[in-house]
Amino acid sequence: MALIEIEDLEVTFGSGGRVVQALRNVSLSVCEEESFGIVGESGSGKSTVLRALCGLAPVTGGRMRIAGKAVPSPRDPEFYRRVQMVFQDPYASLHPRHTIDRVLSEPLAIHGFDRREQRVEQALDEVGLGAGFRFRYPHQLSGGQRQRVAIARALILEPSVILLDEPTSALDASIQAEVLNLLDRLRAERGLTYVLVSHDLAVVSHMCDRLVVMQSGEVVEHLTREALKDHVTKNDYTSNLLTASEGFTRDPAPQR
Amino acid sequence: MTADAPRQGLSEWLQSEQPASRRQARLGQAWRTWLAFTKNRLGMVGLGIVLLLVFVAIFADVIAPYDPVIGGDLRTLRLLPPSMDHLMGTDDLARDIFSRVIHGARLTLMVVALVAVIATPIGLLVGTTSGYFGGWLDIVLMRITDIFLAFPRLILALAFVAALGPGIENAIIAIAITSWPPYARLARAETLTIRNAEHIDAIRLQGASPARIIWGHVTPLCLSSVIIRVTLDMAGIILTAAGLGFLGLGAQPPQPEWGAMIAGGRRFLIDYWWVATMPGAAIFLVSLGFNLLGDGLRDVLDPKAAK
Numbered sequence: 001m002a003l004i005e006i007e008d009l010e011v012t013f014g015s016g017g018r019v020v021q022a023l024r025n026v027s028l029s030v031c032e033e034e035s036f037g038i039v040g041e042s043g044s045g046k047s048t049v050l051r052a053l054c055g056l057a058p059v060t061g062g063r064m065r066i067a068g069k070a071v072p073s074p075r076d077p078e079f080y081r082r083v084q085m086v087f088q089d090p091y092a093s094l095h096p097r098h099t100i101d102r103v104l105s106e107p108l109a110i111h112g113f114d115r116r117e118q119r120v121e122q123a124l125d126e127v128g129l130g131a132g133f134r135f136r137y138p139h140q141l142s143g144g145q146r147q148r149v150a151i152a153r154a155l156i157l158e159p160s161v162i163l164l165d166e167p168t169s170a171l172d173a174s175i176q177a178e179v180l181n182l183l184d185r186l187r188a189e190r191g192l193t194y195v196l197v198s199h200d201l202a203v204v205s206h207m208c209d210r211l212v213v214m215q216s217g218e219v220v221e222h223l224t225r226e227a228l229k230d231h232v233t234k235n236d237y238t239s240n241l242l243t244a245s246e247g248f249t250r251d252p253a254p255q256r
Numbered sequence: 257m258t259a260d261a262p263r264q265g266l267s268e269w270l271q272s273e274q275p276a277s278r279r280q281a282r283l284g285q286a287w288r289t290w291l292a293f294t295k296n297r298l299g300m301v302g303l304g305i306v307l308l309l310v311f312v313a314i315f316a317d318v319i320a321p322y323d324p325v326i327g328g329d330l331r332t333l334r335l336l337p338p339s340m341d342h343l344m345g346t347d348d349l350a351r352d353i354f355s356r357v358i359h360g361a362r363l364t365l366m367v368v369a370l371v372a373v374i375a376t377p378i379g380l381l382v383g384t385t386s387g388y389f390g391g392w393l394d395i396v397l398m399r400i401t402d403i404f405l406a407f408p409r410l411i412l413a414l415a416f417v418a419a420l421g422p423g424i425e426n427a428i429i430a431i432a433i434t435s436w437p438p439y440a441r442l443a444r445a446e447t448l449t450i451r452n453a454e455h456i457d458a459i460r461l462q463g464a465s466p467a468r469i470i471w472g473h474v475t476p477l478c479l480s481s482v483i484i485r486v487t488l489d490m491a492g493i494i495l496t497a498a499g500l501g502f503l504g505l506g507a508q509p510p511q512p513e514w515g516a517m518i519a520g521g522r523r524f525l526i527d528y529w530w531v532a533t534m535p536g537a538a539i540f541l542v543s544l545g546f547n548l549l550g551d552g553l554r555d556v557l558d559p560k561a562a563k
Contacts, residue, residue, distance in 0.1 A: 054461055080463035084462075087454045092454040093454040096477070101281075106459065136273070136281070
């Protein structure tokens with residue numbers, strides 16, 4: 001059974017004269033313990049799908065269901081315990097004046113969890129940061145370490161779904177691999193469901209079993225990992241994207 | 257941390273990259289800010305002047321050689337020029353001006369502290385609420401702020417004092433009521449840039465209530481620029497208090513308030529210059545001190561000014 005079902009999702013920004021329709025008729029479903037990818041160029045609306053699911057973007061139409069139940073609006077605490085998100089920019093997603101300890105303890109305090117001290121230490125261990133990092137400020141950490149803290153924060157409420165909004169695009173290549181391996185390991189250990197948004201096809205093909213390709217607010221193609229590897233696509237845009245992802249070549253990309 | 261540990265050890269403990277407790281992390285952060293502040297020489301001068309004001313206000317009874325209210329012999333001790341007996345001379349009621357200036361530090365410090373304590377929270381609350389929620393609440397709160405901003409400050413304070421009656425307490429309330437709007441504006445502008453930051457989205461996704469977000473996440477980021485602004489405004493607050501005193505609407509005689517003392521000395525300005533000049537010099541010095549301190553704080557606290 002599908003864990004996340006999204007049907008005909010529409011998101012419209014602005015009101016009055018300047019209206020931008022960021023998403024049109026987006027439908028997708030994500031199975032339990034699956035890693036699902038959303039790829040597309042900048043501005044294609046791939047991040048907006050995640051933000052709409054979390055209630056950070058104005059949904060103007062369509063249905064969203066999690067485990068068969070409609071997503072409540074405004075979101076209730078139960079939703080936040082089930083679904084968490086890791087943001088793109090680890091430099092912007094941690095409060096600059098809060099220690100790592102506070103970043104990790106606050107969600108526990110909000111949701112009234114017990115054994116907070118142990119949970120914070122355990123969360124830091126799980127993402128490969130020792131207890132020595134606990135009372136540091138974000139400015140004392142590197143980008144990769146910050147993203148590990150962001151992952152720990154997302155995991156500390158023990159959610160079943162993690163939304164990953166380009167989790168590695170702000171990191172350099174070697175750190176990217178470390179963070180992706182960490183995410184892979186955590187998913188295997190905890191049976192998590194991932195929805196991964198990325199413009200990097202290599203990251204998506206490494207992480208995801210199934211994916212959708214988005215262009216200007218619409219889903220243009222559903223693909224599996226095998227299809228992606230073998231470049232079996234029905235859609236021109238997707239094949240262009242695949243060609244572009246191989247980097248610069250002397251042969252021009254096939255024009256449609 | 258033991259008390260007999262060497263100073264070097266304390267400094268290392270404070271600057272540790274791996275603090276072991278919440279307290280150490282917070283103290284370490286404060287210590288780093290302090291180290292950055294000590295590099296600013298003018299800021300240190302400002303801090304020195306402000307600390308001097310606090311010291312003088314606390315120990316006014318010990319420092320002042322004469323009683324600030326009860327004068328000496330009216331036949332022989334009136335309007336004496338500065339001398340070793342009377343460092344700043346005496347006024348027309350034979351009171352020692354130095355003692356009055358010293359005791360005036362208490363009133364000035366009270367005005368400054370109370371205005372800061374009353375106006376800063378109001379401004380922060382209005383500004384962050386307005387900026388965070390936006391919409392009609394923002395419109396209503398900002399129009400109220402605009403109305404307060406549209407009046408010249410001294411005139412509005414005058415109106416309040418006229419309505420509430422003269423006296424130092426009413427002057428403080430009047431100044432506080434008229435000085436929060438700039439802080440609200442500033443806090444709102446800061447909030448608008450902060451509220452769409454990813455770390456605010458992140459805490460929202462943890463299920464935090466708006467009150468928790470505003471108080472725990474938005475306010476700390478607005479606080480530094482508001483503190484800087486309040487410190488820089490201190491000079492203006494002292495001058496407004498002195499202005500109200502000068503107009504006879506602030507502290508009432510015989511209270512040794514600096515503005516009221518200038519007003520009293522105005523009549524003899526040409527022949528007995530020290531009567532008005534000495535409290536004027538005190539106002540100048542303290543205003544300058546707060547301005548230098550504010551400038552120094554801006555260099556340290558404002559992340560945008562950081563090199």
